[in-house]
Amino acid sequence: MSYSQYGKLCTEVYDLTKEVGQSFSGDLEFYKEKLKDCNGRILEAMVGSGRVIIPLLESGLKVDGVDDSENMLSSCRHRLEERGLHAELYESDLQSLDLPHRYEFIIIPGGSFLLIDDRSESIQALRKLHDHLEPGGRLIMDVFLPDGQFETGKVNTSVFPLPDGDTITMESKLVEADFFHQRKVTHLKYEKWRNGSLIDTELQRFALRWYGVEELRLILKEIGFSQIDICADFHEGRQPTGTNQQIVYQAVK
Numbered sequence: 001m002s003y004s005q006y007g008k009l010c011t012e013v014y015d016l017t018k019e020v021g022q023s024f025s026g027d028l029e030f031y032k033e034k035l036k037d038c039n040g041r042i043l044e045a046m047v048g049s050g051r052v053i054i055p056l057l058e059s060g061l062k063v064d065g066v067d068d069s070e071n072m073l074s075s076c077r078h079r080l081e082e083r084g085l086h087a088e089l090y091e092s093d094l095q096s097l098d099l100p101h102r103y104e105f106i107i108i109p110g111g112s113f114l115l116i117d118d119r120s121e122s123i124q125a126l127r128k129l130h131d132h133l134e135p136g137g138r139l140i141m142d143v144f145l146p147d148g149q150f151e152t153g154k155v156n157t158s159v160f161p162l163p164d165g166d167t168i169t170m171e172s173k174l175v176e177a178d179f180f181h182q183r184k185v186t187h188l189k190y191e192k193w194r195n196g197s198l199i200d201t202e203l204q205r206f207a208l209r210w211y212g213v214e215e216l217r218l219i220l221k222e223i224g225f226s227q228i229d230i231c232a233d234f235h236e237g238r239q240p241t242g243t244n245q246q247i248v249y250q251a252v253k
Contacts, residue, residue: 006069009190009202011049013160013168015075018051018110025246027109027142028052030234034140034250035061040104045094045129046112049075057085064101068093094125102134108141111246117183117207126223133253139225140250142234145210145243146184150177167193183209213240213247225251 006014023029031052035042038061044053047065049072056063057080065087067073073089080087090099094116106129116122129139152174160168169191176185185207192200211219213230220228229250232240240247 005204006072007190007202007204008071009168009192009200010188010204011069011071011075012162012192013170013190014072015049016160016162018048020050020079021055022051024110026234027246028055030248031107031109031140032056032059035105035107038104040134040137041101043099043101043103043106043132045106045108046110046115047076047089048072048110048112050079052107052109053087054079054083054085057087058083064088064090064099064103066090066092066094066097066099093121094128095121097125097128097132099132101132102137103132104134104137106133106137106139108139111142111144113141114143114208114210115206117185117209119181119209122209123219123223126219130223130225130253135253137253138250139220139253140248142246142248143211143216144246146208148243150174150184152177165194166199169193181209182211183207216249220249220251225253227252 021028032055035056042061042063044063044065047053047067053063053065065076068091070091073091076089116125133139154174156172158170160170162168171189173187174184175187178184185205188204188206190202191198217228217230230240231248232238232245234246234248
């Protein structure tokens with residue numbers, strides 16, 4: 001049994017539930033519109049297995065990707081190869097980012113920034129992203145607020161049939177909900193089954209840190225970003241009004 005952030009079984013489930021080109025609440029269309037006139041390099045931070053980067057590459061943009069999960073990057077490379085595409089992919093966490101390029105745009109879709117659960121590390125990550133932007137370059141990312149369900153100890157089970165006939169079950173258990181420090185931690189247990197026999201098991205610690213709308217704006221401003229625009233649900237000019245919305249930040253170096 002392994003204990004990991006994004007291991008092999010987690011990646012298999014991720015690939016099933018986040019297909020290449022799949023849009024969530026219009027996020028993919030939003031990013032494509034924002035990037036369509038970009039002539040320089042783009043970096044997708046926390047790129048995962050390619051849901052967003054591949055459609056961007058297919059539209060003719062030059063996009064690199066970075067992720068700290070070897071399994072996610074391996075899946076992303078495979079998906080790129082299937083489509084005859086190439087991208088420079090880097091294995092690194094954001095707080096120690098040191099890439100050879102500077103970027104016109106850096107994007108973090110899917111609320112992935114919230115997965116950096118240590119506050120000081122998340123701020124360091126934003127500093128590193130600021131460093132990797134060209135002067136006048138833009139950071140675009142979306143985040144969300146927790147759903148309000150904080151019943152610690154409760155176990156939920158999901159079942160994911162795989163194309164090859166195997167099945168992965170996932171047990172989810174909330175083990176920590178800290179309102180003061182704005183974070184929660186869930187333990188996920190993946191089990192892979194074949195013909196009624198258990199063939200693999202994996203545990204994942206899934207932590208989530210959230211931010212107030214103005215809190216994150218102030219953090220970006222303190223780091224040195226300017227022209228910080230916020231909108232809700234991938235609609236320009238729509239201000240956040242509730243906890244069930246996706247909150248999009250656009251900031252200029």
